[in-house]
Amino acid sequence: VSEVSISSEILPVAGVRLATASAGVRKAGRTDLCLIELAPGARTAGVFTQNVFCAAPVLIAKEYLTRAAPRAFVINSGNANAGTGEQGLSDARAVCTAAARLLGCEPRAVLPFSTGVIGQRLPAERIVDALPAAVAALDVAGWRAAAKAIMTTDTVPKCISAEFDAGGIRYTVTGIAKGAGMIKPNMATMLAYLATDANVAPSALQGLLRDVAARSFNRITIDGDTSTNDSCMLVATGARADGREMAPGHPGWPALEAAIEAVALGLSRAIVRDGEGATKLVTVRVRGASSDAECLKAAYAVAESPLVKTALFASDPNWGRILAAVGRSGVSGLAMRDIGIAFDEYPIIQCGEPVASYVEDVAAKILAKAEFDINIELGQGPGRAEVVTCDFSYDYVRINAEYRS
């Protein structure tokens, strides 16, 4: 959609103010608390992890979201408040209640989010103590600092803005996310917050987020491990609205959807690019199974294979590992004679036979790039799917062997 443009700057969203603070959740002296305040009238949609053992804050955010229009999100890094039993639930509720008192809203209008180590008690008191400073610092320009406060093993903050026009009004979409490890989002990503100043019908907002997440956050994988804390929130403040609610059918809807998808795709690719130990961003594109779902099976088998990912790290065009991963993926009806594999547009296998003119050095040069595609043709049907992944390096092992030490 031509009306959408990604902004080179991070743009505030009218109706959203943000602040960060140092609560000393895990380490002293870093910002680890983020408060996002939403103006009255803002509408919020959320998608959450499908992990059965979702964290205490996820359970509470899901419940509160059905009971009241959110007025604030309280997010901490350094501790996931997952696997913490009943204690974890009451700790999360205590944080919401304290924030609500400061903001003058009801406790269930404050949604809690946590990311970090699983299985340790949340230091709720330290978070509560840091809240007044955060409330005092709320600012429409706080997006980038917020993106930094929610990081765990991320090395760069992830923050993207887009703009679009509808009905003569210029709207903004800004989003932040964090990722790095335990990343195979399923209905959401680790933590992502998107906001727009458009006026979106409540009935349409959740479907919009679900569809966008399915095409962005839910198509990335770093290590195949779906987190207990994944949450993705979309806020429509309506602050720049022309009075008429936007929903499918509204002339501005395609631009709104495109702008939100552009921000979500940008954030999800930024998460993969900054995956734990990652040195490359690789798009695995599969077509030709009987359905999109079957193509997705093959794409994930390749995108999550430790053997493929270590070969990508080494820029080694060891395509046999790709073939082996597709072959074990469980896609039905595959036949070797129909298979094609290419790195970017450079063919390796065609109709199941190695390409005679194949030169390994050419393939190795493609794999040495920071971003490239693996294209896989299955030759059976109209299905298509793509998954964005990264390589698997020494640093992945180092980061995850040392994460708690």
Next chain:
Amino acid sequence: VSEVSISSEILPVAGVRLATASAGVRKAGRTDLCLIELAPGARTAGVFTQNVFCAAPVLIAKEYLTRAAPRAFVINSGNANAGTGEQGLSDARAVCTAAARLLGCEPRAVLPFSTGVIGQRLPAERIVDALPAAVAALDVAGWRAAAKAIMTTDTVPKCISAEFDAGGIRYTVTGIAKGAGMIKPNMATMLAYLATDANVAPSALQGLLRDVAARSFNRITIDGDTSTNDSCMLVATGARADGREMAPGHPGWPALEAAIEAVALGLSRAIVRDGEGATKLVTVRVRGASSDAECLKAAYAVAESPLVKTALFASDPNWGRILAAVGRSGVSGLAMRDIGIAFDEYPIIQCGEPVASYVEDVAAKILAKAEFDINIELGQGPGRAEVVTCDFSYDYVRINAEYRS
């Protein structure tokens, strides 16, 4: 079964002779060719990879096995002859034909096996040239050398013998296997050859192998990548038989089955212990889902999680990663309040709550051992399953990033 004993030595199996040679398949000066000759009358069962893109030798071995009683196996390491198209099939057939001529049998009585790099043409001529020396060297005492010749990134040869008594006769089972990487066998393991001098009914042999493989080779994982070349062969030479064929119902059958399972379990554990970069052998034992198959889903999710495996490498009792893996495994009906997790017998989580008396140092000491169990209780039903896995170290990345260089 009390009649079965694992031997401290490698025992020859009457009716089986083995030889190795250096064919220079990939590197000069190492034994990379193994010939196994079976006496007339020997019966053979085989299970092969479920990878759709199985290698040329697998396709031919499966076909030949239905047409004639095998008289020999020709196995090379250094090249998998997989992803090699029509050329790969004719290369494998040429090797079989040359061996058959030297051994005085029909070509389809010779089964080919290959392991090594995928996607490069098999140097069939060099193998054919090395066959006469191998035939001349055939010896009943060749098992250990054979186990060495079939290695790729394995660091130790895997060879086990067991004995059992039935009807006053002492029988032998000896087996060899190789593993190391691309190891999540599905109906077989990378390469394994077991032989017994018992006289086993042809109708019972295949079922025996299938059942044993399901409880041993098919319950291990190193990296979740099912190879294109997995093959496991079981030979019953009948050389020590009392004339009556053994089959279910024969008084010696339980001992035969136990002896073969003992060898298969020993080999499969040896494969995991020698997994690429592995420093630990970990048994993931899950019970309490509605079925064994559901338990197996959870066990594989834990056993293949890169986050769990890097924590195991670090001896870090980061049980939240185990909880997260079970939670995303797709097992239905899970509830946090029913979950239990223990390292060996030391409880971490009971009824979904962290155990109050838990001391992290105690857990870390268990994880520092060379072998331990992760016990997971789901509390929903009678299912049980276990999977044997290893940790994930820097060396896994090093080995697989450098494998072809």
